[in-house]
Amino acid sequence: MDYSLNKRKLSVGPKKGQEVFVASPVCQKQRISFDKLCERMAEDSTVGDADVAAVFYKFRKVLNEYCSKGYIVDGGPLGTFRPTFTSKAVAREEDFKPTECISKTQILFTPTADFRRLKNVEFFRVSKQKKDGKVVEG
Template identity: 30%
Template sequence: MSITYKTLPRKNPQDLAAPEKFYAAVVANGSVDFETLAEMISEQSALSETDCLAVLNILETNIVRELKQGRIVRLGKLGNFQISFSSNGFNTQEEVSSSGITKNRVLFRPAKKMRKLLTDLSYSKVS
């Protein structure tokens, strides 16, 4: 199976007068929700779908809780989640404060097996 993509025209944000260029962009092939994942896991194990859904919900709750504490959440062969942010630059250390933080995000760093997946992808253009 391959990852499908389409072409999109985009302007150069640093030079709006420049001609547009065309770029490849991923076309999603649907999505999978918690309930479907729980069903899939239950079919591949001795656990019920309800038990799997409960575990996934608890996992989500605990990941959020640990990230709020500033901890890195390591999920074994999946990868790591971590909070990151951007801040304004200041001239002195004394000027730096939390009010200078401008953007928050959750980083996901895939583990080795997940990174390998990226080297084995194939692509097909949507017509």
């Protein structure tokens, strides 16, 4: 994984006010497409990339169905998926109307500790990158 070193002035902690160097990951500019992911998942397997894609789409549909009913879904080695939403506050209980007060329904994903941890990572220092992809000197 590529990283760059960035000079920062710390604002908290025992080194507050000191300038230090902190590493930041430099992510690849190109994303891995869903099709490429499915192709890779199908490699050395008895299923094709279309089968892998079908499983992902079905998983999304079933996950949405269960979470919409309030279930927490155990995704095995991936982690758990649980429903959440935001709610407006009202002064009186009788003023609460779900269709008006509840919004932003979402599925929250919590990866397992093992899934969260990257494995077999090698680090390579590169020049600091600007947001537009140009190299920053220094």
